[in-house]
Amino acid sequence: DGGITQSPKYLFRKEGQNVTLSCEQNLNHDAMYWYRQDPGQGLRLIYYSQIVNDFQKGDIAEGYSVSREKKESFPLTVTSAQKNPTAFYLCASSGLDRVNQPQHFGDGTRLSIL
Amino acid sequence: QKEVEQDPGPLSVPEGAIVSLNCTYSNSAFQYFMWYRQYSRKGPELLMYTYSSGNKEDGRFTAQVDKSSKYISLFIRDSQPSDSATYLCAMSMNTGNQFYFGTGTSLTVIP
Numbered sequence: 001d002g003g004i005t006q007s008p009k010y011l012f013r014k015e016g017q018n019v020t021l022s023c024e025q026n027l028n029h030d031a032m033y034w035y036r037q038d039p040g041q042g043l044r045l046i047y048y049s050q051i052v053n054d055f056q057k058g059d060i061a062e063g064y065s066v067s068r069e070k071k072e073s074f075p076l077t078v079t080s081a082q083k084n085p086t087a088f089y090l091c092a093s094s095g096l097d098r099v100n101q102p103q104h105f106g107d108g109t110r111l112s113i114l
Numbered sequence: 115q116k117e118v119e120q121d122p123g124p125l126s127v128p129e130g131a132i133v134s135l136n137c138t139y140s141n142s143a144f145q146y147f148m149w150y151r152q153y154s155r156k157g158p159e160l161l162m163y164t165y166s167s168g169n170k171e172d173g174r175f176t177a178q179v180d181k182s183s184k185y186i187s188l189f190i191r192d193s194q195p196s197d198s199a200t201y202l203c204a205m206s207m208n209t210g211n212q213f214y215f216g217t218g219t220s221l222t223v224i225p
Contacts, residue, residue, distance in 0.1 A: 006157075031211055040122065042202070042217035050211060090157055100146045100206050103213055105157035 002027045004106035006091050011111045013078065013085060021076045021109045023091035030096040032074035033103065036060060037088040046089075049074055050096060078111060086112050117141050120203055120216030129225050133190040137203035137216045140184065144205040144214070147179050149188045152200045152218065161201075162188065193223045 004025045013019045025032065031050045035043040045058030049068040063082025068074055074093075078085045088110050092103040120137045127133055135149075146165055150158035162177035164170045170177045176189040186205075190197055203216040 004157075033213075040217060042120075043215040045212070048212075094211065096211065100208065100211065102146070102148050102160050102163045103204075104160060105150075107157045108155070110155070 004091055004093055004104060006089075006106035006109050008109060009107070011109055012114045013111060014114050016080045018077055018079050019111070021078070021089055021091075021111070023074045023076065023106060024072055025074075025091075025093045025106075026072065027093055027095070027104065028071075029093035029104075030071070031094045032068070033092040033094075034058075034064070034066065034074070034076045035090045035092065037090055037108075043090065046076065118203065118205060118214050118216045121219055122217055124220040124222060126222045126224060127193055129193060129195060129223055131193050131223075133193050133197070133221060133223075135188040135190075135201050135203075135219050135221070137186050137205075138184055139186075139205060139214075141207075141214075142181075142184065143207045145208050146206045147177070147186050148204040148206075148213075149175075149177055150202040150204060151197075152202060154199075158202055195223050195225050198222045 007022045033048040034046040044060050046064050047066040049055035065077045088108050090108050091106045094103045095101040118139045149162040152158040164177050167179050167181045174191045178187040200218040200220050202218045204213050206213045
């Protein structure tokens with residue numbers, strides 16, 4: 001089945017620790033995105049990438065980092081500089097071969113602070 | 115003012131009712147409009163995708179876009195308890211590849 005796989009489903013972070021969230025897609029999509037979802041705030045864009053080895057900051061990139069070494073993979077690292085990391089993190093992808101194809105989402109990773 | 119406004123609800127209806135969910139927006143450059151359904155602890159699932167103004171129907175779901183009023187709607191006919199979820203609207207422009215989301219409306223369909 002084609003889709004987006006996020007892991008782990010739940011993640012706990014200790015103070016001062018960096019953690020990495022995995023996102024893999026087999027839809028052959030060029031663009032990939034990371035969003036943060038908080039209650040009542042909707043989806044906020046953290047980072048996005050339209051091509052391997054290139055990515056752009058979104059609205060709330062501070063305290064996060066990403067890499068795009070393969071087309072299928074777009075991991076997100078939540079660093080210790082992110083002081084309020086507790087949230088639901090969503091990875092999405094979309095094709096770029098036609099104008100503005102819709103995004104498809106994974107099932108998210110819920111990050112909590114220990 | 116947010117670019118996309120959506121009433122968070124919650125909205126509660128009896129089974130079989132017609133549900134109307136709405137979003138308004140301020141940016142006239144938006145050309146593509148989407149509705150997503152999100153169950154608790156899951157990612158959003160694409161329901162409807164429309165371009166410019168008009169209606170699109172898919173089974174019990176109808177998406178309506180009125181660009182002159184900057185207003186989009188999702189209608190659910192013969193609502194079922196399985197329709198209980200949060201519904202997100204989203205939109206994008208002709209250029210670039212960024213998407214703008216509403217905050218979501220929580221819907222409960224009571225058996």
